[in-house]
Amino acid sequence: MPTAKYIQVAQEIKKRIKSGQYHPDELLPDQETLAKEFGVSRLTVKKAIDGLERKGLVYKQSGLGTYVSAPIPIKSKTDTPANFFMGLDTEMGKGRVTSQVLHFTVEFPSPEIQKNLSLKKNEPVYDIIRLRLLDGEPFVIEHTFMPLKTVPDLDEEILSKSVYHYIHHDLNLKFGRAYRRILASKPDDLDKKFLHAAPDDPMLELEQLVWLTNGTPVEYSYSRSRYDSRSYTVFENNRF
């Protein structure tokens, strides 16, 4: 099963942008020309470019053409895309993230967790707290709830490595969608102890509910970081 053509075309155009073959704020070849070059229909080229536009690599003006986006000038070191669907380790760069399991139990879900994960009160969940370290430095505390029936046979071995990898490769499941909330709050005891937050250090929290592609809720979690170690970014296009 080969990759879809529009994905391949998108990858090739992306490569050309990254390599400098197409320059910032300059026009791409028109869709008909690209279609001929790649030996595909115009619609396939449009689909490829639409994907790149959603990600912010190009922007279009009807009547004029498709332009390569200039680099965004306000990038920061603490930036983390708020639209990831991978584990922290792949997100931050392989091998930089390690984990320390602070809490790992199986419990019947509270009414709130029942609601969030669409569970009956006799369907147990894992209750997991992990300290995640980046290059050995503590930087996130993750509190995660997952249904046992959806993610069976979790153990500390998996938790200290990558739960994402386990779900994806061993269970062969795929994340479908996520609802995320970003908020600020005051530090709690765990923040102070493990992230060395001072009493007046603001905390940044990402709360999320994640579903599999088949519609099953698979994770409810909140991740807390010190205000000076993390920020979340979103790119939005008004045309979609």
Place this chain on the structure above:
Amino acid sequence: MPTAKYIQVAQEIKKRIKSGQYHPDELLPDQETLAKEFGVSRLTVKKAIDGLERKGLVYKQSGLGTYVSAPIPIKSKTDTPANFFMGLDTEMGKGRVTSQVLHFTVEFPSPEIQKNLSLKKNEPVYDIIRLRLLDGEPFVIEHTFMPLKTVPDLDEEILSKSVYHYIHHDLNLKFGRAYRRILASKPDDLDKKFLHAAPDDPMLELEQLVWLTNGTPVEYSYSRSRYDSRSYTVFENNRF
């Protein structure tokens, strides 16, 4: 110039979901059936449904069909979508937002602002600080920079109403894309004075760079709220 068919179809399907004609976690009619009903091609129906899927109203499983999403159980009162492109007033509900202009000058841009808004050092910008009130209660301080050449003739009258409306309707310009960063920080003097933030109250900040559809940077701004009055939400679909 009528609205595109796929938009109309999407609106009709959305209406049916909202009205309860299609139920949560149940299948929609298949695309062929909907295409016949609406008198359009299947691709047009697919395009409509894709849009709804991106917004989270439905989810699809190849081989099975399209399901209506169940309501998200973790909504909160302070939630604000992080993907808006409207003014605060339309975002929060008409007429609830008022504004107090704390600062309004025209200046040559600092090197940082030059970079963010792609300006030469002799191209002036507005430097605007506004206190936004919701139902009369202070809840956001917005610090905004906009190029004078792109948004001419701004005045306090417009600032106290809706800059968005002015840009959109009077200048006939349209926002195209935005890069946003969400972060936590300690309160500054303005936060303490106008938002009544205590010294240890965390602040939530949204920093953003906005472009018009023609690629021109039009706004660099940061908006600060007290941690207990605001949170930002994102919905993501892994398929796009």
Place this chain on the structure above:
DNA sequence: GAGTGGTCTAGACCACGCC
């Protein structure tokens, strides 16, 4: 095998920005 959504094509017409 039947039914679903995903992809792809060739061709057409339209709206938009510019000259």
Place this chain on the structure above:
DNA sequence: GCGTGGTCTAGACCACTCC
């Protein structure tokens, strides 16, 4: 008027899920 991207169609084939 010309060239661009946006929309739309009819028809085809494929991959996936369930029976």
